[in-house]
Amino acid sequence: MTAKSRLGQNFLRDQAAVQQIIRAASPLEGRTVVEIGPGAGAITEGLAASATKLVALEFDPRLVVELQERFRGQIAEGRVEVVHQDVLEFDFSALAQKAGQRLVVVGNLPYYITSPILLHLAEHAEALEAAVLMVQREVADRVTAEPGSRDYGLLTVTMQLYGSTEPLFTLPPGAFVPPPQVHSTVFRWRFAPRFVELEVDKGSFIGFLKQVFAQKRKTLANNLRAAGYATGDAAATMERAGIKAMARAEELRLETLASLFREISAESPR
């Protein structure tokens, strides 16, 4: 079967990796699982065997027909559902409500829409328990980066706002057919949105993070001024949040950025 590269079709052929992904998402008994992009079914088979209910979301109609044929028995029993849909349109919250539980998400993602998928999952974070996702290595490095490292930035803190992330393992291009041009990394995201604990309003704080990470080379104080925050004494505000005057946003933990945001909001509520 020819793979459609415009749909990010790189099929996993490494059986050991398939087992590792399923273990990383386990235990699946009693759970409703959503697979993003089941493709030719490499991971689907194992998920269907372990999960109580599997919803497989595939955008390519040709693959949907094949999957429906292959899982006909389990579909008839109501244990598997193959849905022809764009994952970005899928309402995870509605499914979680119907299932009466938070969902487990698994996927070897189509890389051309990795960021939109991560943001879509973040929007439905309250409906999700955990996700085990394969992405290109560079994206996983950014998602799981530590403050002060080259890869730490807006993506890292945005993901952390919705829970914790950990890298699991990396695969070379040869683990896929056809091989992609990049290495791939599987990471786990355990969802636990932190807005209440950090005492920040979701929309305003995300807007603030976009502004402070806007220009990588600028200091935090300069990014704050450019964005119209901390119009008074930015250095004093930063000091109250425990931040050095010349600091850059890329050096600061999410908790510190939240405390700066609270200081700024108390000074000049927007």
Ligand SMILES: C[S@@+](CC[C@H](N)C(=O)[O-])C[C@H]1O[C@@H](n2cnc3c(N)ncnc32)[C@H](O)[C@@H]1O
């Ligand atoms: C990297 S492949 C993974 C296939 C399979 N899970 C595997 O590991 O071999 C990505 C899959 O996502 C599907 N896909 C692409 N865009 C999609 C979208 N917007 N919504 C759902 N699935 C999509 C592709 O057709 C493809 O089957």
